[in-house]
Amino acid sequence: MKWKLESQRKQYGRALVELGKERKDMVVLDADLSSSTRTADFAAAFPERFFNVGIAEQNMMDTAAGLAASGKIVFASTFAVFGTGRCYDQIRQSIAYPKMNVKIVVSHAGITVGGDGASHQIIEDIALMRVLPNMTVIVPVDSPETYRVVKTIAGITGPNYVRIGRSDVPTVTDEDTKFEVGQAPVMREGKDVTLIGCGIMVSKCLEAAEELSKHGVDARVVNLHTIKPIDKKTIVRAARETGGVVTAEEHSVTMGMGSAVAMVLVENFHVPMKRVGIPDVFGESGACDELMEKYGLTVDNIVEAAHDVLKRKK
């Protein structure tokens, strides 16, 4: 499959500027990475409503909370690695616990950060955020969906975590695709096995489904863009109708999206399952494709997992 590759960050910047025009009560914070996260687009359009806090992510999250407590809708951005682990207590105490209207939108998530290496490749942020009460966790699948997600969450009061990547990602939706928090769209119908992906791995799932069809396997593909609240209905229906599930995520398999799906299945409808994702190890420097290959995030990995699940189905 030949995908068009587009930037999620660019759409984030675009959505912010549009929202800034619509909503005078909106402010944006960044921690010295605005040209990378693209909050700089908002800063250029609305300098008085943009606050760069410097390299001080903890301070950013608490300041965001104070702005939200004063009626502002706040977007706070940095790289995913700095916007979660480094300021976890601030997010927990001042944003999640008091249900502040703060949108934490972070870029450069996952191993596709590439050359910067393990220090910058966060593979545990979904785990950190999904365990927080009151937090909504969203992984937009592509560039157009990033735009829709940002526009949508601006209209929802409460804390949100949105994870996007550094590199351009395959576009699998179009301008007309709908986005609703917690509603996982089925990207491809199928009856033999279900491939549930999030983020960049959805395109890999679609490619894997194509590959599987060559072997007479009819795979369903689900875009689980909202990790929390999780779409139990779509997951359980897929399990019931296809009898097996493979999850694929650019995140540690420990407590990421796959684990969330596993919990739903174990408690509701038990079927053979396999998680594709980064094993319980840190990453390293390298080109995106090389890293995806080494850490088990390829189409082949998904196909292999699907065959394993199909074997266990019998």
Added chain:
Amino acid sequence: MEVYNGEFIRELEATAKKVRRDAVEMIYEAGSGHPGGSLSAVDILTTLYFHIMKHDPKRPDWPDRDRFVLSKGHAAPALYAVLAEAGYFPVDELHSLRKMGSRLQGHPCMQKTPGVEMSTGSLGHGFPAGNGMALAAKLDRKLYRIYVLCGDGEMDVGETWEAAMLASHYKLDNITVYIDRNKLQLDGPTEKIMSLEPLVDKWKAFGWHVVEINGHNIKEIIHATNEAKGVKGKPTVIICHTIKGKGVSYMEGAVHFHGKAPNKQEFEQAMKELGGDTR
């Protein structure tokens, strides 16, 4: 300089005494809590809520109210006592501190308690949140002011200094930070655990207007706050020299009363010293 008649100050002092009684009683009844740092902060809190701040207990969400953030959230009993005394909720409710179903959590929760502006307890968060409120006021061209009370132990927290830089950078002259400088933290004297001095120089170096006062002298608290209101283009910090456990002899300067409730005998003595009944 304003001239105060003695009676007005005496009234505030009487209120502070009642707040001290309430705070100790609440902690005694709860069987846990932080008496030392609650008592050292009482005069500052009382002066803010009963003299300095523009606020309306009948309308906790009045948009133009001054905001107070208790960054040292463990002094919650003192804050609750002041809020109840001011009329945010019934004084009787103070007995529910730390109990199941209570609106008065062990540390302040803005979702539950009327008048609480920010959920705090994990140290170092309230002050930067206050900065967020100050930025919002500037954006909205509102004249309300933000008052923050930090513990001196909170000066150990790196984020405190991030927030100090931010307030100074954005010229937040609408925020005033009080430091309850009781010189003790949980494990011992602040200068033994983690040296803070020269604290005045530190704040000055961060671009703040600095005032030092006796944090138990209501006149000084009022004067320093008025001075802060007049400072333009930079934030003000008021370093309030206080005594941990102030008002209860055996708690004063006693590090072990940082986070321990008094027993029955100790409670009765505290009430005697603070001029209250033990019922």
